[in-house]
């Protein structure tokens with residue numbers, strides 16, 4: 001199963017992203033549901049929804065994920081706690097393409 005992770009663009013450059021990768025590599029925390037499933041982390045990207053043309057750019061990413069058969073998108077806690085109150089809009093970009101959105105990584 002192909003998986004992607006999105007983090008809040010406002011944390012880029014401040015977050016090492018190791019918490020997300022460690023949880024994924026160990027199939028721990030929000031990735032524990034994949035313990036018995038082969039997975040591939042295909043993408044790790046910034047949300048950037050509240051940046052200039054952010055929604056348009058996010059839709060392009062979502063389409064690329066869909067074209068490459070990503071089935072699950074995990075949102076990092078930084079994105080789940082979106083300070084711009086855009087969480088539902090962010091999720092909709094992906095769920096509109098039938099990509100499941102899971103709120104959490106570690």
Ligand code: SF4
Nearest residue numbers: 008009047048050082
């Ligand atoms: S919309 Fe929310 S999660 Fe996305 S970059 Fe802005 S603050 Fe971060």
